[in-house]
Amino acid sequence: MIDLFTINFDSLTNEARYSAIAEFAEAQPVESYRHDFKTLWANDTLKDVAALANTFGGILVLGIEKGQNDHVARLIGVSSDSELTTRIASAIATNISPTPSYDIMECHAPGEPTKRFCVIRVRSDATLYLVTKKDISSPVWIRNADQTLRADAAELRRMIDRERQTTPNMGDLMLDRSHRILEDMIVGHSYIAEIESWPMGSWQRSETYFKLALIPTDTKIVPLDRRDETKFANLIHEHYRRVQSCVRGATPAAADAESRSSDYYEYRWYHRNLDYEGRWRITNRLEVAHSTQVKVRGEEFWSLFDIVAYAILLLKVGGKWWETLKYFGDGILVAELRVQALQVVRGTSGQFLKLFGPVTGDLGMRAEVAQMHPQQRGEAQAYVPIDFASMRDNVPGVVTGLMNPLLRNLGHSVLQAEFRDNVDVITRNVGQ
Numbered sequence: 001m002i003d004l005f006t007i008n009f010d011s012l013t014n015e016a017r018y019s020a021i022a023e024f025a026e027a028q029p030v031e032s033y034r035h036d037f038k039t040l041w042a043n044d045t046l047k048d049v050a051a052l053a054n055t056f057g058g059i060l061v062l063g064i065e066k067g068q069n070d071h072v073a074r075l076i077g078v079s080s081d082s083e084l085t086t087r088i089a090s091a092i093a094t095n096i097s098p099t100p101s102y103d104i105m106e107c108h109a110p111g112e113p114t115k116r117f118c119v120i121r122v123r124s125d126a127t128l129y130l131v132t133k134k135d136i137s138s139p140v141w142i143r144n145a146d147q148t149l150r151a152d153a154a155e156l157r158r159m160i161d162r163e164r165q166t167t168p169n170m171g172d173l174m175l176d177r178s179h180r181i182l183e184d185m186i187v188g189h190s191y192i193a194e195i196e197s198w199p200m201g202s203w204q205r206s207e208t209y210f211k212l213a214l215i216p217t218d219t220k221i222v223p224l225d226r227r228d229e230t231k232f233a234n235l236i237h238e239h240y241r242r243v244q245s246c247v248r249g250a251t252p253a254a255a256d257a258e259s260r261s262s263d264y265y266e267y268r269w270y271h272r273n274l275d276y277e278g279r280w281r282i283t284n285r286l287e288v289a290h291s292t293q294v295k296v297r298g299e300e301f302w303s304l305f306d307i308v309a310y311a312i313l314l315l316k317v318g319g320k321w322w323e324t325l326k327y328f329g330d331g332i333l334v335a336e337l338r339v340q341a342l343q344v345v346r347g348t349s350g351q352f353l354k355l356f357g358p359v360t361g362d363l364g365m366r367a368e369v370a371q372m373h374p375q376q377r378g379e380a381q382a383y384v385p386i387d388f389a390s391m392r393d394n395v396p397g398v399v400t401g402l403m404n405p406l407l408r409n410l411g412h413s414v415l416q417a418e419f420r421d422n423v424d425v426i427t428r429n430v431g432q
Contacts (some may be wrong), residue, residue, distance in 0.1 A: 001027060004059055004119055005034070009105035010326070017107035021117050025064055025073040031146035034058030037066040040078045041088055041118070043133060046095050047141045048148045049122055050129045053100035054159060055143035057124035063117035077108075077115030084118050086392075089328035093389035095133040099330040101125070101218045128163045171332070175383065177287065178213035178334040185211060185266075185291040187277045206277075208295045209338050210307050214288040214318040214386070216331040224284050229258070229265045231324060232282050235317045236267055239430075241360045243269050243278065273297070276356055280317075286327055288318040294339060296356050301345035303355035304407075305365050305426075307337060310358060311399045312427050319391035330387035333398065335406050338379040344372050359430040369419040373411040380409030396424040 002012070002020035012020065024035075031037060035058050036048055045060065052058045062084070066073040078084060085104045093099050101123040109115040130139040140151040140159070151159065188205045237244040246254035246269075253273055259266040264283040270276070278292040290310065294302040315333065322328070345353050350367030382405040390398050400420040407414055 004061075004105075005121065009103055009119070009121075012105070014107045015110055017105055017119075018109060018117065021061060021063075021107070021119065022075055025061065025066075025075060029066060029071065029073040031066065032058075033143050033145060036060050036146070036148070037064035037073055038062050039065050039076060041084065041091070043135065046091065046131050046133055047136060049092055049100065049102070049120060050096050050131045051141040051143040051148040052122040053096075053102075053124050053127075053129040054141065054151070055124060057122050058143070059122070060120040061117070062120070063115075075109070075117070077112070077117055079114055080116050081114055084116055086323075088118065088120065090389045090392065093328060093330065093387040095131060097130050097132050098127060098217060099328070099387050100127075100129050101220070101329055103326055104328070126163050126165075128159045174215045174217065174332050175334065177285075178215050178289075178332070178383070181213050181281065181283070181287055181289045182211040182291060182334070182336055185279050185281060185289060187279060187291050187293050206293045206295070207338070207340055208293060208302065208342060209291055209336070210294050210310060211291040211336040212289065212311060212314045213334045214314060214331060215334065216286045216322070216327060216329055218327065218329045218331075219285065221284050222286060222325055224260075224263075224265055224282070228282070229260070232265065232280070232321060233258075233267050235320055236280055239313050239317050240278075240358050241430075242356070242358050245360075246271055271356075274356065282321065286322065286325060288314065288321055290314050292356075294337070294355070295342060299345070299355060300342060301355060302339045302342045303345050303357075304352040304370065305354050305363070306356055306358065307335075308365065308399060308403060308423060308426060309354075309363075309430055311335065311402060312395055312423070312430055313358060315386070315391050315395050315398060319388070322388070322391075328388040330385065332383045333386050333402055334381070334383040335402055336379070336381050337406055337410070339376070339410070340378045343376075361429055363426055363429060365422050365426075366418070368415065369422050370407060370412055370414045373413075376410045376412060380406050382406035382409060395427045396420050399423050399427075 001023045004024050033056055038045055041062055048060055063077045064073050065076045085106050103121045105119040107117055138150040140156055141148055142151045186205055187209050247256050254271040257268045264281055266279055266281040269278045275297040276293050281289045345355050347353050352365035382402055384398055384401040386398055400423055404414050
């Protein structure tokens with residue numbers, strides 16, 4: 001029998017998934033500390049996910065009917081014309097804090113595509129997981145035998161002590177991971193006559209750059225293969241329209257290249273006419289990163305619009321990449337910006353303009369969204385927490401939450417509501 005507690009879900013066909021659920025329900029019809037059956041996903045199911053995460057981990061199986069006095073668990077399925085995974089993942093990300101580590105396997109009954117089943121496999125650790133949804137009576141839940149129960153004061157004290165004693169400062173660890181990746185992703189100016197020689201020609205580190213890293217809280221390892229590399233490169237071309245257009249055609253203005261090691265894959269891109277380079281990386285620890293210059297040849301400016309667009313695009317690409325790998329947890333988005341003495345590029349009415357412009361379309365940012373100090377600092381760093389729901393449904397909020405401290409660290413300031421509204425307009429027009 002397939003072990004639903006350990007099997008790689010992606011290795012199973014729909015029929016194998018259904019058979020595994022049917023065999024499990026028949027073999028273990030009595031619910032326990034580590035497994036529970038549900039007829040469908042409801043608000044109260046959040047309590048069960050958090051309880052498993054707070055106790056020993058385990059699985060929830062949706063689409064199974066099992067009454068308290070029943071001796072048999074029946075496969076009834078969840079009636080749905082569309083997949084359940086994204087809705088479940090969004091509910092967990094929005095209503096459990098922090099987001100626990102989990103996987104979702106979905107299938108349908110053979111010959112009945114609207115009769116769906118899901119297995120939610122939850123892992124436990126020393127972290128205390130809280131249900132934040134307002135209409136659920138308590139934030140802390142545990143698993144006791146075959147029941148999900150509200151944690152009493154003694155149990156809550158024990159979990160707090162456990163977390164305090166065994167959990168390191170996760171935020172600092174994640175920032176360290178981001179800095180290690182971004183430090184390695186150097187961009188530069190090339191001094192080569194022919195684009196065919198890149199990236200092996202003469203080269204000098206750029207004095208200006210913008211770098212982003214998307215770091216998951218989960219530390220699981222996933223293998224990378226050629227199929228993953230192709231998927232990631234296709235995501236870049238799909239969303240970074242200017243990158244795609246410059247490497248295609250009879251006389252391309254840019255060249256691309258690849259780099260890899262045992263734990264990462266990197267897509268590189270260079271625009272010869274603008275002397276402008278970009279690098280994108282994925283790692284086997286689910287990290288996604290991007291680095292690029294902020295200055296193009298012949299200009300002495302940097303672009304506020306460009307860095308906003310780059311942040312939007314990495315969230316879109318990173319979110320889709322994590323969804324491809326079935327990661328629905330949370331993490332942080334880290335930014336490092338180095339502009340030196342460059343001044344921000346503006347139009348005649350003060351609006352913030354593109355410089356390179358990684359996206360197509362006639363877009364800019366209104367003058368009132370930010371006040372730029374004439375004596376800006378040369379570099380800045382900032383980060384913002386993210387989760388599956390915010391990456392999918394609140395990109396403007398995440399980007400504004402990142403840009404506000406980033407710009408303030410340079411000495412500038414923003415009007416948050418107006419800035420977010422402008423980012424919302426850009427988000428709806430890029431990387432679709």
